[in-house]
Amino acid sequence: MDRRSYLQSIAATGAVSGLTATAGCLGIGDAGAEGTVLDPPEQDLSAAAHPSYGDEMPALTVPDPITGESVSTASFEGERTYLWTSFYTNCPDGVCPALTLRLRRAQEVAAVNGYGDDAAFLALTFDPERDTEPVLREYADQQGVDLDAGNWHFLRPESYESGKELLDEEFGLVIEKVPADDYENLEYQFPHYGLILLVNDRGIVERAYPNGPTVDIETVENDFEAVVTA
Numbered sequence: 001m002d003r004r005s006y007l008q009s010i011a012a013t014g015a016v017s018g019l020t021a022t023a024g025c026l027g028i029g030d031a032g033a034e035g036t037v038l039d040p041p042e043q044d045l046s047a048a049a050h051p052s053y054g055d056e057m058p059a060l061t062v063p064d065p066i067t068g069e070s071v072s073t074a075s076f077e078g079e080r081t082y083l084w085t086s087f088y089t090n091c092p093d094g095v096c097p098a099l100t101l102r103l104r105r106a107q108e109v110a111a112v113n114g115y116g117d118d119a120a121f122l123a124l125t126f127d128p129e130r131d132t133e134p135v136l137r138e139y140a141d142q143q144g145v146d147l148d149a150g151n152w153h154f155l156r157p158e159s160y161e162s163g164k165e166l167l168d169e170e171f172g173l174v175i176e177k178v179p180a181d182d183y184e185n186l187e188y189q190f191p192h193y194g195l196i197l198l199v200n201d202r203g204i205v206e207r208a209y210p211n212g213p214t215v216d217i218e219t220v221e222n223d224f225e226a227v228v229t230a
Contacts, residue, residue, distance in 0.1 A: 035204045037230040038223060045208050049172020050195055052208040057084075057199045058170035062124060062155035065133035066140075071122070071153045077203045080151070081228040082120035083220070084197045085212060086167060086175075088127035088190060089139045092183050095194050098213035099123075100143045102196060105217050106224045107146060116151055118201075118228050124155040126163045126175045126190065131156060171195070196220065200227050 032039050033054025045052035061072040076082055083103050087096035103121045110116040125131040131139075136154045140147050157163030160177075167173040173193050180186035196212035198220070199205055206227050209215045 033204070035200070035202045036206055037200060037227045038206045041207065045210065048208070048210065050193075050208060050210070051171065051197060051205045053205060055205045057197065057203050057205055060124075060155070060166070060170070062157055062166075064153045065156045066136060066147060066154055071155060073122075073199070073203070076120055076199075076201060078201055080118055080120045081198070081200050081224065082122055083224060084122045084124070084199060085195065086124045086126055086171075086173065086193070088125050088192070089131050089135055090127065090186055090189065091192075092180070092186060092189060095192065095213045097143060099194060099196060100139075100145070102212060102215065102217055102220045103152075104143060104145050106221050107149065107152060109221045109225065110151070110228070111146070111149060113225065115225075115228050116149055119151050119224070121152045122155055123153070124157070124163070124167075126157075126167060126192070127160065128156045128158070128163055129160055198223055198227060200230075 036054060041053055051057060057073055059072070059074050061070050063069070064071045083106055085099045085103060087099055089096070091097065100123060103123060107116070107119070107121050110119040125136070136156070137147070140152070140154070145152055157166060164175045167175050173195065175190055175192060177188040178191060180189040183189065194210065194212040196209040196215070197205055198207040207223050209220065
């Protein structure tokens with residue numbers, strides 16, 4: 001099965017069972033992939049369409065409407081370890097708030113443990129038509145995100161089409177609008193993926209959590225801390 005077919009087989013809820021992350025020592029061709037800190041995960045996701053353990057993170061440059069600047073993942077190399085996910089604020093099924101929660105909790109731990117300046121948290125909306133700057137600010141407040149920490153970025157593509165193309169070509173995530181027949185207040189929604197990526201300051205993926213909405217929060221926190229403090 002190729003990477004795209006594998007991902008599509010698990011995509012609708014982003015749920016993959018049995019993913020356990022194990023922290024280890026710096027892997028330079030030993031137990032871990034070259035340039036990684038964590039040992040290989042128990043579940044091999046190398047067949048998936050999205051980047052996984054040991055892969056280079058795709059280079060992205062996407063506007064942050066709250067800071068008014070474009071954010072480039074390349075700028076974090078040698079500077080910051082980061083968590084990345086994709087979401088939309090009108091998510092009606094709890095997937096996106098659960099993804100945001102895991103990034104927000106890692107942000108809190110980074111602040112408490114004193115490595116917030118070495119960390120970044122990137123949440124890319126695939127619904128830029130509705131997720132405007134005021135909407136994202138309100139969502140941050142609702143979800144408990146600390147925008148003043150200077151390490152959280154909401155990434156908003158210039159258009160739905162450009163965001164859709166980016167997620168498809170760089171991550172193998174196929175985003176499509178579908179009618180929101182079951183929700184009176186929504187014109188459309190998205191069957192979408194629950195993917196979270198942990199990327200070290202070399203731009204290498206340390207962990208892919210395709211079951212992001214349900215992955216153990218402490219696992220994400222511990223994995224992140226192990227990488228950023230290595």
